[in-house]
Amino acid sequence: MKRAGERIVVIGGGVAGLVSALKLAARGLEVTLVERQSHLGGKMRALPAGDTAIDAGPTVFTMRQVFDELAQELGERLEDIVSLRPADRLARHAWDGDDSAPAKRLDLFADVTRSAEAIAAFSGPAEAKRYKAFTEEARKIYATLDRPFLRSPKATPVGLMQHAGPKDLWGIKPFDRLWDALGRHFHDPRLRQLFGRYATYCGSSPFQAPATLMLVAHVEQSGVWLIDGGMHTFAQALAELAQRHGVTLYTGREVREIELAGNAVSGVRLDDGTHLQADAVVCNADVAALADGKLGRRAARAAPQTPTEMRSLSAMTWTFLGSAGEFPLLHHNVLFCRDYKKEFADIFDRRRLPDSGTVYICAQDRSDGGELSAAARERGSERLFMLVNAPPTGDRDRFDEPEITACEERHLALLSRCNLDLSIDRSTCTVTTPKDFARLFPGTGGALYGRASHGWRASFQRPPIRTRLTGLYLAGGSAHPGPGVPMAAMSGRLAAECLLADWGISDPTRTAPGSISRSRRAATSGGTSTR
Template sequence: MKKISIIGAGLGGLSCGIRLQSKGFQVTIIEKNQHPGGKMMPVELGDYRFDFGPNTITMPWVFNRVLNDTGFHLNDYLTFTRLERHTKNIFHDGTSFIQSVHADEVISQLKELDPYAAYRYWDYLKVVERLYKLSEEAFFPKAITSYKDFLAPAMSKAFFSVRPFEKLAHFNKKYFSNPHLQKVFNRYATYIGSSPYQTPATFSMIAYLEMISGVYTVKGGNTQIAKSYEEVFKKLGGEIIYGETAVEICIKDQTAYAVKTDSGALYEFDRLVINGDYVTSTRNLIKESDRKGLSNRKLDQYEPSISAFVILAGLKTYQPDIHHHQVYFPEDYQKEFEDIFTYKRFPEDPTIYISHSAYTDQSVSKGSNLFILVNAPAASIESVESYKKKIYRILESKGIPISEQLEVEKVFTPDTLKSMFKAYKGSIYGLSSNSMKDAFLRPGNKSKYVKHLYYTGGSTHPGGGSPMVVMSGMNVADSIISDIGSFRFE
């Protein structure tokens, strides 16, 4: 029986492990933290419960697909709830716009806010659906092992059809004349840790998922996805070792053969999968002399994605006016991204996102459990306390009773993310998609420099976001099966 080791029990590692274990491999996952799911982490502060991330779930069929042919069904473990009106967007002048999967409701609002957009909204939906379908058919289903994969006729044709040379902000201006609404749909760039003024218009396809397919939440919290995967993986015979940190990948003749951990253990394998940040994992675990052609200097040239300043705030009294997803936009949205990517500083007037899962299911937490996120550069912050108070002041001015209701709180900074998840400079998605190269030619899922080594996760193909990470894990598993075969006997 062939042995597979996976470093990291994030969604990519878990989905990869489930598929390989069900095909007859013996899989061991090594995880430095004490929970499955990576950044999909539950946090409890007294009687308050929070999902650290992700807060927005789309494409539930992808999560179900992981269990195909395993004899298990995800519906036996999870209940997905579709949020018909999923996000309330509030602008600096007090006007608001609620995103809904019902086009008639959206158009009704657009007639008041932007008559031009009301006229063009159906055209917008058709275009973003086409972009999504092209990506689903050409880019999502297979692991990328070499840039040559993009030269295949089908993939090459799809590439030139998904608006790779147009910027997302420019694309959205064609359909929305109101600057407030442009901000709403430009915000999709942040879902992949990037700037709408630099990232390709291809990612407008995210609008298909939110405005047509729908945004979902999971009963009991989105972290139940990772817990369910962990349970299935173990029932299939897989092993997860928590609380051990991989410190070195042993390589001989350019071939990986074992992993050393901080406990002194040595795990030998036939194939290795890294489910972690591409840059940090490669730099920390593989000696530079063992990856000729991929120097530390070359790794350092990657631009990190957006990071985050996160506050988990428990308010004593349930706040019915705070939606499940609620966003407060600044007056100058473009300046926020200049602050982050050009000046590498925390935004002076930031967009503030709140996830309030108790809005949909009050049983998950006492009072109101506010996950408050501000886009941040992948950099350290001088004064955590002063920036936190700044965010609180802004929210207080919007009518959220922080000072009188706050009972518990916990703050996470880019440095926190860097330490907890070995994230590249504290970035959330590893690498930004601010250039066409980084958007489409992300690090491949199979190492070009070390044999028997594969990568899965948000910093590799097909990119960031929970469904993409899950697809990445399945693609890597299929690539390994293709390379060395399946061992399951019917």
């Protein structure tokens, strides 16, 4: 039953907006969600390829308990909403080789012992021992930051110190850079490169990101999941769930202005002039769009500007039907360039597409063990998504056809040196550039993760959930606690909880997002993200 006079508008139908809308609707509030695109899911989108569709956004599903808890609050079971499968083998990694050191491959597993055994075979028993010490440190970092940072609507150094304590906080080496910390753990530069890639999960450089990002290792080891049908089907499932729980959904409609009465939200104005009254607004648009005045000049003061030099990574992506030749692709694959430092210098310092960058490939028709689906075998080709990190300069650079072609050729050559010879059906290929991402996500320049996590202060520079405007709350990967599907979902949940608390509405289902635990293993998905 709806509560009179308690109307919420959620701007943006990404995962954070959908989670906020669901949690608020479950408390009996009148919720309207407005999405400017024709589809819901935000970055969890799919692109057509022949007679099928390919995930063209995030490809990872971790921290399942966040969604288990949401489903339970709604009287649902996650297993009834979406079909999940565990991935015992998380990803396959390969390196660009030369004549003296041919490329080799390394798989990581959900089981630490199996990963250690694979690392011992790849790089020696001493590195396997160091890997186990690394995973233990990652666990401690996560345990230290879980409650005072990830679950808090606003994180500050003082608050973190009060909750975690000086000893635990100092133990996670908050002032160290990830690359330097990894150098103390691993002697094999390839392993340092592999785990340094965790910085890109939040759109950052491993040479500038804090060592606390080692916690990603614990997140992945605690469960990664494959979703039947792809990640975009999960977005569709959340949208259908929202409708069943009474959320009014507007797609293909854009919010032009957040309206204010004094210092408080009073409603929103849509692109066709329609006014929607609102007692509160949850803004799941990128914080940069809000700060740039794209949701009204008066509301812009609710969010800080993101300096262009502090933008996170963008990407060049290709979706297509094709084949991988003799290379044994898994569902998730990462192929590394030779000069890792130059890749990030090209992107963040020189602001250009990398001469040679790391390539991520999601083979959507493959299981975590590499088996092709029956549909792909019948089709005679598989659905492939390829990503190369790129500078967030889509509002400035053209990224024209010659530049795109040259970038593609350089990275196909890298794949070939890793013994992966991709065959691309050009009639099914869609290329998305930073310029395209800048158009899809206004105000960002194509940055996919909000502000880059560079320097120890970066974690505290993402905007908190509550804003200085009464009734306006932030959610999404550009706000606290950060990017990625589960983190964005947590921000949506925090936004709903802050709103309910501010209105004095009891929330008997309220539980902070649960700690990651390996005690419940029902499915683990392999994944690397397009963040």
